[in-house]
Amino acid sequence: MKPRLYGYWRSSASWRVRWGFELKQVDYEYAPVNILKKENRERAHLARNPAGALPVLEVEPGHYLAESLAILEWLDETYPKQGLRLYSGTSFERARIRQLCEIINSGTGPLQTPHAQGQHSADAKERQKWAQYWIERGLRIFDQVSASRRGLYSVGDKPTAADLCLIPQIYNAKRFGVDVQTLAPGLAKIFDRALATPECHRAAPEQQVDAVK
Amino acid sequence: MKPRLYGYWRSSASWRVRWGFELKQVDYEYAPVNILKKENRERAHLARNPAGALPVLEVEPGHYLAESLAILEWLDETYPKQGLRLYSGTSFERARIRQLCEIINSGTGPLQTPHAQGQHSADAKERQKWAQYWIERGLRIFDQVSASRRGLYSVGDKPTAADLCLIPQIYNAKRFGVDVQTLAPGLAKIFDRALATPECHRAAPEQQVDAVK
Numbered sequence: 528m529k530p531r532l533y534g535y536w537r538s539s540a541s542w543r544v545r546w547g548f549e550l551k552q553v554d555y556e557y558a559p560v561n562i563l564k565k566e567n568r569e570r571a572h573l574a575r576n577p578a579g580a581l582p583v584l585e586v587e588p589g590h591y592l593a594e595s596l597a598i599l600e601w602l603d604e605t606y607p608k609q610g611l612r613l614y615s616g617t618s619f620e621r622a623r624i625r626q627l628c629e630i631i632n633s634g635t636g637p638l639q640t641p642h643a644q645g646q647h648s649a650d651a652k653e654r655q656k657w658a659q660y661w662i663e664r665g666l667r668i669f670d671q672v673s674a675s676r677r678g679l680y681s682v683g684d685k686p687t688a689a690d691l692c693l694i695p696q697i698y699n700a701k702r703f704g705v706d707v708q709t710l711a712p713g714l715a716k717i718f719d720r721a722l723a724t725p726e727c728h729r730a731a732p733e734q735q736v737d738a739v740k
Numbered sequence: 741m742k743p744r745l746y747g748y749w750r751s752s753a754s755w756r757v758r759w760g761f762e763l764k765q766v767d768y769e770y771a772p773v774n775i776l777k778k779e780n781r782e783r784a785h786l787a788r789n790p791a792g793a794l795p796v797l798e799v800e801p802g803h804y805l806a807e808s809l810a811i812l813e814w815l816d817e818t819y820p821k822q823g824l825r826l827y828s829g830t831s832f833e834r835a836r837i838r839q840l841c842e843i844i845n846s847g848t849g850p851l852q853t854p855h856a857q858g859q860h861s862a863d864a865k866e867r868q869k870w871a872q873y874w875i876e877r878g879l880r881i882f883d884q885v886s887a888s889r890r891g892l893y894s895v896g897d898k899p900t901a902a903d904l905c906l907i908p909q910i911y912n913a914k915r916f917g918v919d920v921q922t923l924a925p926g927l928a929k930i931f932d933r934a935l936a937t938p939e940c941h942r943a944a945p946e947q948q949v950d951a952v953k
Contacts, residue, residue: 577884578847586832593885594846597838604831618817619799625810633807633846634791643851646873647860660859671790672806 531556531585533575536735538562539636539695540595541582545730546691547599551610559737596625596632599688613688624682627673627689631696635665639699655703662700663710669693670711680717686727694721698732744769744798746788749948751775752849752908753808754795758943759904760812764823772950809838809845812901826901837895840886840902844909848878852912868916875913876923882906883924893930899940907934911945 534541548555560566575583576593584592603613614621638661644654678684697718708715721727747754788796789806797805816826827834851874857867891897910931921928934940
């Protein structure tokens with residue numbers, strides 16, 4: 528079977544992995560799970576991932592992997608010679624890519640999920656303020672850490688796993704009313720550049736079969 | 741130079757990396773940074789890591805790596821034949837280890853930091869409730885995801901990166917009054933087993949030169 532990716536059009540972690548498949552030129556099947564209908568909390572999905580989160584990759588029938596960065600590492604290890612290296616360069620450079628990934632994956636994303644927002648406050652304005660705070664902080668740190676090695680992308684001139692984390696986070700930032708252009712103009716440029724490529728565009732939320740327009 | 745690890749005795753991410761060095765049998769120099777005195781917010785430390793977080797590894801003079809999982813991957817890549825494999829097995833098994841790591845590193849840790857607690861509420865009781873909520877949720881998910889492959893440790897019979905994340909998280913859970921024994925008895929056993937080993941013991945908070953007793 529082709530790897531089957533359970534995802535949701537607007538989930539930023541799902542976008543990371545869809546774009547990863549595009550860059551690796553690996554064929555996959557996309558299986559939407561509707562978060563708004565709470566399909567991710569149903570028994571069928573909890574059997575794939577007890578966390579109830581997306582994305583989940585079914586590598587072989589009944590063999591499930593969750594956590595987007597674990598999936599990206601699996602992709603890059605399983606297809607080392609195909610498409611782009613998502614973690615490229617020396618051990619140190621690869622580690623720096625992983626550091627940038629975690630600034631988003633661990634330092635930003637988990638704090639701005641609907642779940643974290645909801646735990647923080649029942650008030651919509653408070654929730655938005657909370658999300659903005661963490662997104663602005665995360666992008667500011669990503670901007671500073673990536674500054675010295677930035678090229679056309681976050682690390683050098685080709686997309687890496689760091690960009691797979693960055694671009695969907697900027698998309699989210701815009702949804703939450705963060706002025707990325709003012710906060711981190713260098714990152715805003717990478718966003719525009721990436722979205723102009725066919726791989727990132729095909730993986731973007733609005734291009735998915737489950738997108739609501 | 742030996743790799744120099746900037747850390748703090750009670751930082752769980754610092755413990756992960758100290759234990760990683762012990763398991764890899766790689767010599768390192770420990771350089772404490774006092775979070776209570778806000779040394780991590782001083783210019784010298786922000787130059788190492790703009791996030792102001794710990795741990796940070798100085799691989800060579802002026803070459804800094806932050807984010808504990810990026811450091812652990814670097815360690816395992818740089819010393820593949822030395823000590824234990826932190827990410828062992830097939831690509832799929834390695835990915836499952838990374839999935840477990842992220843349940844703690846991204847799904848639990850960032851939500852229970854003093855920073856996140858402080859943003860959530862100024863009230864001490866509210867802060868503790870918040871931390872407990874995320875810790876209990878994270879350990880419950882870790883317990884479920886690891887159940888099928890658990891041996892003496894989270895994945896099989898030797899420590900892996902997954903345990904490097906789990907054990908310090910359980911230590912934190914106890915500090916926050918979470919009853920781990922009742923919540924996840926299988927994980928509580930791994931905690932006791934790990935702490936009885938010299939490697940984990942040497943890396944534990946109370947054994948560090950900067951520990952306050």
